[in-house]
Amino acid sequence: MALSYKTRRRLSALILLVGLPVYIILAISIVNLFERPPILVELLVYVVLGLLWAVPFKYVFRGVGQVDPEEGS
Numbered sequence: 001m002a003l004s005y006k007t008r009r010r011l012s013a014l015i016l017l018v019g020l021p022v023y024i025i026l027a028i029s030i031v032n033l034f035e036r037p038p039i040l041v042e043l044l045v046y047v048v049l050g051l052l053w054a055v056p057f058k059y060v061f062r063g064v065g066q067v068d069p070e071e072g073s
Helices: 005-033 039-052 055-061
Strands: none
Touching: 005 039, 005 055
């Protein structure tokens, strides 16, 4: 299923404006369920979670900042 450029732009905006804040709240809530680890471990957890959210959306974000390839000129 190939998404058009316009659809990918709209979907990426939705992911960044709605999905990412929800993901951040969930990640912080889950980390707060456990006893606070040492600061470096906590930093590592947040860095991994910060990179992990983008993996499923790699195709959606690819080329979104470029000129519309379907535009023709």
